[in-house]
Amino acid sequence: MRATYRQLALACLVVPGLALGACGGSPSASAGLPHDLRGKTGAQIVAASLAAAAHAAWFHIDDTSTDTSQTQRLTGDLGSGAAQLSVQASGASLDVATVGGMGYIRGSAASLQSALGLPAAVAAAHSGQWISLRPQDPPYVGFASILSGSILLREFAPGGTVKVVGTRRVDGQDVIELSGGLPGNSAAGQSGTIILDVAARAPHLPVASHGTAAGNGQRAKEQVSFSAWGKEVTVTAPSGAVAYSSLAPG
Numbered sequence: 001m002r003a004t005y006r007q008l009a010l011a012c013l014v015v016p017g018l019a020l021g022a023c024g025g026s027p028s029a030s031a032g033l034p035h036d037l038r039g040k041t042g043a044q045i046v047a048a049s050l051a052a053a054a055h056a057a058w059f060h061i062d063d064t065s066t067d068t069s070q071t072q073r074l075t076g077d078l079g080s081g082a083a084q085l086s087v088q089a090s091g092a093s094l095d096v097a098t099v100g101g102m103g104y105i106r107g108s109a110a111s112l113q114s115a116l117g118l119p120a121a122v123a124a125a126h127s128g129q130w131i132s133l134r135p136q137d138p139p140y141v142g143f144a145s146i147l148s149g150s151i152l153l154r155e156f157a158p159g160g161t162v163k164v165v166g167t168r169r170v171d172g173q174d175v176i177e178l179s180g181g182l183p184g185n186s187a188a189g190q191s192g193t194i195i196l197d198v199a200a201r202a203p204h205l206p207v208a209s210h211g212t213a214a215g216n217g218q219r220a221k222e223q224v225s226f227s228a229w230g231k232e233v234t235v236t237a238p239s240g241a242v243a244y245s246s247l248a249p250g
Contacts, residue, residue, distance in 0.1 A: 033164070033176065034200055042162030042178045045204070046196060050157060052203035054150050056229040059205075061085075061152070065222035077228070078149035082235040085147065096147060099235040103133035103143045106238070115139065122247050130241040137244045156209035156224055158194040159183040167200055174200035175207050182213060190215030205229050 032038075037045055053059065058079035065072050076085030084097040094107035094115075105115060106129060113123040116131065116139050133140045145151055158180025165177040175197040182192050192213030198204045206226045213220050 033167070034202065034204075036202060037176070037204070042158075042164045042180065045164065045176065045198065046157050046162055046178055046180075049196070049198040049204045049206055050150070050153055052205050053153055053226075053229070055203070056205060057149075058228070058230055058232050059149060059226050060228040060231075060233075061224060061226060063222065063224040065220060067220035068218050077233040077235075078147065078152065079232055079235075082233075083147040083149065084233070084235050096143070097235055097238070098144060098147045099237050101135065102237065103140055103147070104130050104238050104241055105133070105143070106130045115143075116244065116248075118247055126242060126247065130238040131244050131247065132238075132241040133244045137248070139244070153206065153226075155183055156194065156206070157183065157196055158211075165195070170197055170207060173207070176200050176204070 033040075037048075040048070058077065060077050061075065063074040065074075070090045072087065072089035074085060074087045077083065078085070082097075082099045085095070087094045087096075092108045092111065094111045095105070097104045105112070107115070107127070109120070109124040109127040112118050112126060112131065113120055116123075118126075133143055135141075135144075158178055160181035162178055162180035165179050167174055167176050169175070176199075178196045178198065180194055180196075182190060182194060190213055192211055192215075194209060194211040196206060197208045197210075199207055208223070208225045210223045211221070213222075
């Protein structure tokens with residue numbers, strides 16, 4: 001249901017809807033907010049959390065989404081100038097990375113055909129092989145934006161009117177629960193709810209996001225956690241990658 005990074009991910013993987021599932025604890029609307037957040041609206045708290053995330057630079061994501069036909073799992077690490085993600089669903093997988101100003105993708109024939117626009121025979125011949133993308137290659141712009149941590153995080157933030165639901169404990173830490181609708185980039189005809197949990201302790205980094213979405217004959221739910229803030233991960237360029245420019249038609 002969301003576009004963006006799921007567009008890259010898949011002909012073999014269905015684009016699921018927006019939703020994110022919380023883990024443990026009951027919200028308390030009467031619980032007070034931290035002193036530095038008192039008087040702020042829900043939208044302002046979300047903005048402050050996303051700004052703190054941008055400053056932290058690196059984070060780990062673990063995302064599970066389910067729609068009417070399958071469950072998809074996405075895990076990876078995103079940071080300043082580099083990122084790596086792995087998507088698995090229905091027995092298929094797709095790996096993507098950016099490092100050193102280059103993009104890299106490895107996946108099934110269907111994934112490569114969809115993500116890169118390769119002819120079926122070419123995609124099949126290079127299934128399971130790393131393919132490299134240069135900034136001047138047509139798929140690169142969308143590819144690089146998909147692996148941007150700031151862009152990806154906005155997909156999991158509530159849109160529309162954002163309400164402060166209250167505070168609760170998740171995995172041993174106090175969080176502030178913020179509820180709203182789907183983000184502005186959601187497809188037409190879709191509706192749903194997103195709840196973003198941000199740490200009650202400053203700088204109020206995102207902890208988890210969960211919700212549901214429906215539209216175009218499908219229903220979906222999604223649950224994602226964010227961790228390892230500020231912990232840089234070494235992303236290494238795959239060796240032996242085949243240049244996209246040598247494969248692309250025309």
